[in-house]
């Protein structure tokens with residue numbers, strides 16, 4: 001292994017720690033039965049659960065807590081146009097009159113956010129019916145996960161600036177475009193074909209098109225993780241043990 005160069009480190013205090021995570025377009029149902037979409041990227045997965053970091057005042061949070069349902073639609077790196085059309089928008093009308101001291105809602109008002117009740121119209125994205133829940137999927141997204149709310153955890157309870165929530169959702173059903181599936185496997189994604197849109201320090205990136213190296217972790221058979229995830233449908237082809 002070639003030696004890794006060591007550069008001098010300096011102490012800094014970044015105002016944000018958005019080191020780079022995939023962009024998720026969350027669809028939820030509004031109280032009047034219409035749909036909302038929110039781009040977000042404070043999301044990570046373990047087993048069949050996803051933790052979502054969202055402002056308590058976001059329309060998405062309000063809808064998710066009320067209905068307990070959402071779709072996690074993953075944006076690919078050719079979807080920056082749609083993501084930018086949704087950026088600095090909210091489905092929350094309260095934002096328009098948010099007063100100083102109302103935290104994230106006032107922050108949005110001061111930073112040029114627009115109230116947009118029809119996010120599908122605004123972004124030009126196409127709704128597709130979900131199988132198990134009411135919020136629609138986004139047809140253009142290569143991966144769409146129907147999910148239900150399982151836990152709500154208030155973040156920053158010890159801090160003065162509150163208002164951020166970690167929402168734990170369980171993925172019930174996953175839909176993917178054919179072109180990101182791994183050939184010869186019923187239930188796998190091919191990471192060489194999946195090109196997520198990544199948000200890093202508010203900027204949008206794609207990943208390199210090639211692996212940077214072989215991965216020791218990838219020696220583990222993915223099916224070994226099955227006990228932490230969803231059982232394979234009886235009707236679906238059972239994954240062959242490798």
Ligand SMILES: Cc1cc2nc3c(=O)[nH]c(=O)nc-3n(C[C@H](O)[C@H](O)[C@H](O)COP(=O)(O)O)c2cc1C
Nearest residue numbers: 038039040041042054055058059060087089090091
């Ligand atoms: C690429 C991108 C990533 C974002 N990530 C987050 C996030 O992780 N958490 C969050 O609360 N807001 C995030 N936002 C801001 C939300 O989109 C914003 O709060 C929006 O108003 C939510 O819409 P809603 O109020 O209709 O739910 C992100 C915005 C963009 C464009």
